[in-house]
Amino acid sequence: MKRLFITTMVIAAIAFTACNSGNTSHEAHEHDSTTAAAGETAKAEAVGDNTPPTAVQPQFSNIDPKVAASLKTVVARYLQIKNGLAADNSGEAASNGKAMAEAMQQLDKSALTPEQQKVYTENEEDLKEHAEHIGKNEGNIDHQREHFAQMSEDVYALVKAYGGGQPLYHDFCPMYDNNKGALWLSETKEVKNPYFGNKMPDCGVVKEEIK
Structure with a gap:
């Protein structure tokens, strides 16, 4: 025994x-x-945990300043959702989900070039839907995390195209969703896992740094 x-x-x-x-x-x-x-x-x-993250430059460098400011606000709200989930704070995630959806309404995509618009419109509808779902589901953090995983794919696509107004880190958790894994973006190199929160706060690896 x-x-x-x-x-x-x-x-x-x-x-x-x-x-x-x-x-x-x-x-x-x-x-x-x-x-x-x-x-x-x-x-x-x-593997490669000690290897510096790959440096990535955004695809477009000539973003309209007003659009860039709006995108920075959207990304800032995303990061607050991430921080709320990492702290197991469903209320913080919800309030920032609502604010993120509102910030997207203020973005004037007509100021983007046709090529830039294409990237945005490919992700706009899904991103807004996920933000709204997170905003409406305070108290159901598991459901919020499901939408956050999908939201992160959209935000990642936008940040790789336009930048996020600050250096951002592309992190990856290999264990979320029955070991299927999920990415997220962070403003700090220190890993703070939004999918497991306080259960496994440092689960994850840094893949890229997006300048």
Whole structure:
């Protein structure tokens, strides 16, 4: 019984630390297939943890100043949603989701060039929908996180095209959504996971720095 208890404790410890270290042991593979899958995913994503993130320059450098200011506000609200979810604060995420949807209404996309407009319109409808859903679901943080994962794809596309008004980091959590993984953007290089909050705050790796 003592040996069984020790083995169980070791497996639990490996599952908890896999996202950070990515060093799942062969023994854990033999005892717990779920832990093994999570650990292997985390291990694959954590390779190069000590490697500096790839530097990325936005696609467009000639954005209309008023549009750039509006986009900066949209991104700022996104970052506040991220910070709210990382702190397990559903109310903060909701209030900023509403504010983000309102900020998008103020953006004059007619000031963009046709090529620039194409990128924005491809992401506009989905992004606004996700912001509204996050705003309407205070108290249901799991649902907010589901929409945040999809929202992050849209914001990432916009930031890669236009920039975010400040350096941003493209982070990736390998364990979210049953180890399918999800990205998010952050204003700091320090990882603060919005998908697991205080359960696993530093789960994730920094992929890119978008200047």
